[in-house]
Amino acid sequence: MMKEITTPFTKDKVAELKAGDSVLISGTIYTARDAAHKRLIDQMNNGEELPFDLKDAIIYYVGPAPAKEGRVIGSAGPTTSYRMDSYTTPLLEKGLNGMIGKGKRSEEVIDSIKKHKAIYFAAVGGAAALISDRIKSVEIIAYDDLGTEAIRKIEVEKFPAIVVLDSEGNNLYVSEREKYRE
Amino acid sequence: MREIHVSQITEAVAKMCIDANYYISDDIKEAFHTSIKEEVSPIGKDILGQLIDNSEVARDLQMPICQDTGMAVVFCEIGQEVHLVGGSIEEAINEGVRKGYEEGYLRKSVVNDPLIRENTKDNTPAVIYYNIVPGSEVEITVAPKGFGSENMSRIYMLKPADGIEGVKKAILEAVELAGPNACPPIIVGVGLGGTFDKAAYLAKKALLRPVGHSSEIPHIKELEDEMLTKINKLGIGPQGLGGKTTALDIHIETYPTHIAGLPVAINISCHVTRHVSKVL
Numbered sequence: 105m106m107k108e109i110t111t112p113f114t115k116d117k118v119a120e121l122k123a124g125d126s127v128l129i130s131g132t133i134y135t136a137r138d139a140a141h142k143r144l145i146d147q148m149n150n151g152e153e154l155p156f157d158l159k160d161a162i163i164y165y166v167g168p169a170p171a172k173e174g175r176v177i178g179s180a181g182p183t184t185s186y187r188m189d190s191y192t193t194p195l196l197e198k199g200l201n202g203m204i205g206k207g208k209r210s211e212e213v214i215d216s217i218k219k220h221k222a223i224y225f226a227a228v229g230g231a232a233a234l235i236s237d238r239i240k241s242v243e244i245i246a247y248d249d250l251g252t253e254a255i256r257k258i259e260v261e262k263f264p265a266i267v268v269l270d271s272e273g274n275n276l277y278v279s280e281r282e283k284y285r286e
Numbered sequence: 287m288r289e290i291h292v293s294q295i296t297e298a299v300a301k302m303c304i305d306a307n308y309y310i311s312d313d314i315k316e317a318f319h320t321s322i323k324e325e326v327s328p329i330g331k332d333i334l335g336q337l338i339d340n341s342e343v344a345r346d347l348q349m350p351i352c353q354d355t356g357m358a359v360v361f362c363e364i365g366q367e368v369h370l371v372g373g374s375i376e377e378a379i380n381e382g383v384r385k386g387y388e389e390g391y392l393r394k395s396v397v398n399d400p401l402i403r404e405n406t407k408d409n410t411p412a413v414i415y416y417n418i419v420p421g422s423e424v425e426i427t428v429a430p431k432g433f434g435s436e437n438m439s440r441i442y443m444l445k446p447a448d449g450i451e452g453v454k455k456a457i458l459e460a461v462e463l464a465g466p467n468a469c470p471p472i473i474v475g476v477g478l479g480g481t482f483d484k485a486a487y488l489a490k491k492a493l494l495r496p497v498g499h500s501s502e503i504p505h506i507k508e509l510e511d512e513m514l515t516k517i518n519k520l521g522i523g524p525q526g527l528g529g530k531t532t533a534l535d536i537h538i539e540t541y542p543t544h545i546a547g548l549p550v551a552i553n554i555s556c557h558v559t560r561h562v563s564k565v566l
Contacts, residue, residue, distance in 0.1 A: 124329075139403070169353045169393040178391050179344070179353040184434040184467045206434070206525065207467035228525055229434060229469035230558050231336050232353040233344035251405050252393055264336075266329070266527065277466055280528030284327055285521030 108262070112160035113201045118223050121267045123274035127225065128262040133162040133204070135256040137183050140247055141191040148194060155246030155255055159199035165206075167252040169232070176242045177258070181232030182206040185224070189213045196220040204265055208277060218273040225265035226276075238263045287369045288422040290566055292378035295370075295426065298564045299382025302428035303358060304390035306560040307350040310341040313496040314534065314559065321471060321531040330529030334471075337524075337557055351558045355392035356430030358383045358412040359490065365421035376414065379426075384408040395433070415487065427494060429561040435472060435554045438464035441486055444548040453478065453550050454513065460552040461517050461533065466526020469556035473497060474517065474536040477551040478506075479543035489553035492537040494561050499537075506538050513538075 109117050111131030121127065134156055136144065147154055165185055169178030185205030192203070193216040201222045206229040209217070217224055227235060239258050246255040268276045310318075318341075322334040344351040360379050364370075372378075387394055387409040396410065397403040440463070442456040457476060464472065477488025500507040514536050523529025534557065543549060 167353060167393065167395070169350050169355060170391045172349065172391045175347075175349075178393070179350040179355075181353050183354070184437070186467065206469065208465055208526070226466075226525060226527070228333055228336050228340075230352045230556060231340040233347060233349050233351060234336060234340040236349065236353075237343065237347075251407070252395070268527075277526050280327065280329060281521045281523065281526070282528075283521070284330075284523055284528045284530060286519040 111162060113162050114160050115201065115221055118201050118221055118271050121223055121270055123267050123270045123276040123279065125267045127265050127267060129162070129265055130261050130263070131259070133164050133258055133260055135164050135166050135168070135258060137165050137167050137253050138187050139250050139253045140255050141188050143247055145191050145194060148198070156257065158195055160201050161199070162202035162204060163195070163200060164204040164258070168236070175236070177236055177239050179232035180236045180239060181230055182227040185209060192216060196222055209269065214269060214273065214275065217269050218271065221271040223267055223271060224269035226268045227265050235263065287367055289369045289371050290424055291372040292370055292375055293372055294566055295375060295378040295424070296382040296385065298426055298566060299360065299379050299428055300386035300389065302426070302562040302564060303383060303386030303392065303430065306428055306430050306562040307355045307390060307392055308348055309345055310351055310558060311496070311561070313498055314557070315341065317497045317534040321534065325524070325529050325531050327523050327527070327529030329527045330524040330531060333524035333527065334531065350392055352432060352556070353393055354395065354432035354434060355387070356432045356560070357396055358409060359429045359431050360412045360414045361427040361429070361491070361494070362414065362416045363419045363425040364416060365423045366418050367422035368424055379412055379414055380410040383410050383412045424566045425563060426566065427561055427563040429494060432556055432558070435464070435468035435556040438468040438554045439489070439552055441482065441549065441551040443482065444550055446546070446548050448548060450509070452548065454516070456550045457513055457536070457552055458516060458520070460554065461522070462520060464554050465522055468554045470522055470526060471524055471531045471534045471557050473555045473559045474533055475553040475555060476536065476538040477549070477553070478538055478540045480541035480549060482549055484541055485549035485551035486553070488539040488541060489551035492539040493553060493555045493559055495537045497535040501538055503540065506540060510536050510538050
């Protein structure tokens with residue numbers, strides 16, 4: 105079933121989504137991947153202010169390709185999420201409500217998602233040119249020196265994603281696969 | 287003796303880096319169209335449709351199919367009758383990678399040291415393999431490799447007693463553990479035999495064989511067919527969201543090995559397994 109949501113991604117919006125829903129996301133989301141996550145956690149541990157407010161935010165795990173002239177961003181598909189697992193719980197504790205990536209999460213993250221009532225979305229890995237077309241503006245807001253891994257504030261319009269882990273602990277990677285295992 | 291100036295190698299590598307990343311190869315395109323007809327999962331079918339659309343958008347807008355434009359893996363088959371002039375071939379290849387990744391707006395994903403991790407900002411160095419062959423030509427293959435799938439690759443040093451059943455178990459375990467992380471539908475490269483390192487090299491090389499082309503060794507072809515069927519019964523499906531299209535193909539390359547060993551390397555590759563070759 106196709107649903108549309110607009111950020112900020114508040115708890116009432118989280119509660120409406122169930123594993124298996126196809127979602128079109130519009131509004132502001134933030135990009136962060138491996139090195140950016142490490143810095144966010146270091147900053148949190150040092151008591152420093154973070155470059156963006158995590159409350160009701162969505163983080164997209166992506167390291168985009170460079171933009172050609174006339175485009176705001178290059179190819180921008182999701183990266184594999186499990187590499188962010190060890191950083192995720194503290195971010196959920198700070199109010200992060202949504203993550204977009206691809207692939208499995210650790211048991212710890214699955215438990216945290218349920219506990220903190222958040223959502224993990226999958227975008228289609230490799231569908232990077234298609235997704236790039238749904239990104240309307242891009243601004244680097246932190247860690248510029250990390251290049252493709254810098255934190256970007258991006259405006260998206262009808263960004264396609266699938267709810268894989270919902271706030272009740274349903275896991276599409278498990279439930280759908282069981283249907284087709286022979 | 288035939289002379290080839292290394293600047294020709296630079297130009298060829300630069301163009302191949304771009305072409306490999308912008309255009310999906312015909313064999314994979316065909317496999318997408320076949321699998322979308324056969325896929326039974328509605329989500330899986332939808333995802334395969336998005337992958338076809340994506341490859342068309344990438345081609346039309348001249349941009350990379352996937353944002354992970356990979357670490358450049360370069361295979362060189364150098365004819366022993368060729369004299370390479372004008373500088374070092376290694377530098378020429380890296381210059382080609384530098385040029386291609388810059389001019390093609392490809393993502394630079396290489397870090398200088400596995401622990402210090404500073405981006406080299408030009409995607410060099412490439413991983414290069416040289417093979418000296420008869421003749422007076424140089425064949426270069428550029429195979430950019432993304433790490434979503436590379437990270438899911440494995441090597442097993444089995445005992446000879448583990449035999450073919452051990453090999454089958456290792457392949458299925460690797461695919462199972464890769465699950466959705468490797469961007470299925472995947473292509474599975476398997477290296478069987480040789481030494482620890484040779485097996486891994488063969489597994490990588492196996493990914494260069496076009497989808498739909500079986501091994502010419504009868505019992506290996508049989509193993510490939512059986513394993514493709516078994517992999518596609520795991521239920522993983524496109525992007526791991528269920529279905530029968532988990533792998534588009536499996537290619538197994540073999541080499542003689544030692545009486546005491548049975549190395550099995552499994553190099554997992556995503557649905558945009560890229561490689562372009564050129565003969566100079």
